[in-house]
Amino acid sequence: xxxHTHTSHADIVKRLKRTEGHLRAIVAMIEDxxxxxxxxxxxxxxxxxxxxxKQAFIRDHIDHCLExxxxxxxxxxxxxxxxxxxxxxx
Numbered sequence: 847x848x849x850h851t852h853t854s855h856a857d858i859v860k861r862l863k864r865t866e867g868h869l870r871a872i873v874a875m876i877e878d879x880x881x882x883x884x885x886x887x888x889x890x891x892x893x894x895x896x897x898x899x900k901q902a903f904i905r906d907h908i909d910h911c912l913e914x915x916x917x918x919x920x921x922x923x924x925x926x927x928x929x930x931x932x933x934x935x936x
Contacts, residue, residue, distance in 0.1 A: 854906045858899050865895040900935065907932055 872888045908929065915925045 852906050852910055854902060858903050858906075861895065861899045861902075865892055865899070868892050868895070904932055904936060 868888070869892050872885060872892065875885050875888065912925055912929055915928065
């Protein structure tokens with residue numbers, strides 16, 4: 847396991863793969879001419895799933911990587927810069 851892999855990553859990958867399948871189903875809905883409201887509702891569900899996965903990924907980074915930086919002796923300024931870099935994706 848490399849330093850950028852955490853125990854939560856397997857769950858996040860599962861969530862994204864499930865979302866990937868859901869996205870393919872939306873494409874099929876559009877191709878099949880399903881009602882626009884139904885398609886939009888499913889797009890909203892995919893968007894929410896991706897947002898949730900991203901939030902979990904970033905929280906995991908903050909909880910583990912940034913704490914590890916400080917524990918390893920990185921300067922607080924360097925750790926703060928990294929926090930700001932990842933926080934812009936929240």
